[in-house]
Amino acid sequence: MTAAFLEHVNFTVADPAKTAQNLDNWFGWHTRWHGEAIHGGLSYHVGNDTSYVAIYALGTPKDGQDNSYATIGGLNHIGIVVDDLDATEAKIKADGIETFNHADYEPGRRFYFRDENNIEFEVVSYA
Structure with a gap:
């Protein structure tokens, strides 16, 4: 199964x-x-x-809530695993997007960003 x-x-x-x-x-x-x-x-x-x-x-579409973390059923973020965190961040920053909340703790390195729709993404690498 x-x-x-x-x-x-x-x-x-x-x-x-x-x-x-x-x-x-x-x-x-x-x-x-x-x-x-x-x-x-x-x-x-x-x-x-x-x-x-x-x-x-x-x-x-209508604008969503300002803070999804305070909204029942809110989308807080989408987590994406990548092999090369630095190269991925460079692509995102090249599009004029600011990254934030960089962290390095088990089990991997990560950063966050919000796209043009105000959707938060967490990008993480376990490499």
């Missing part, structure tokens, strides 16, 4: 095509699928062959 694993998460963004392009560039992912989605929206599935993020938009 195979253990359960996380296949995808789905969240709303302002521009799915732009967010997909960023995720492809920063993490070496690829767009697995894109097209029309529920309620007449547009969705991109971006990731690798076993897991992905589904990024969705319906017209002009």
Whole structure:
């Protein structure tokens, strides 16, 4: 019997095509699928062959809560494991994004950033 694993998460963004392009560039992912989605929206599935993020938009999305950590059901951050933390951070910073909360503790080094949708990402390397 195979253990359960996380296949995808789905969240709303302002521009799915732009967010997909960023995720492809920063993490070496690829767009697995894109097209029309529920309620007449547009969705991109971006990731690798076993897991992905589904990024969705319906017209002009409304701004979310300022602090997801204080909102029941809030998305606090998305954790991404990479082999080369420094190279990944350089790609993100090259797009004008500020990184923060750098840490080095077991089991790995990490940093955080917020994308243009105010979604927080934790990037970690166990190498």
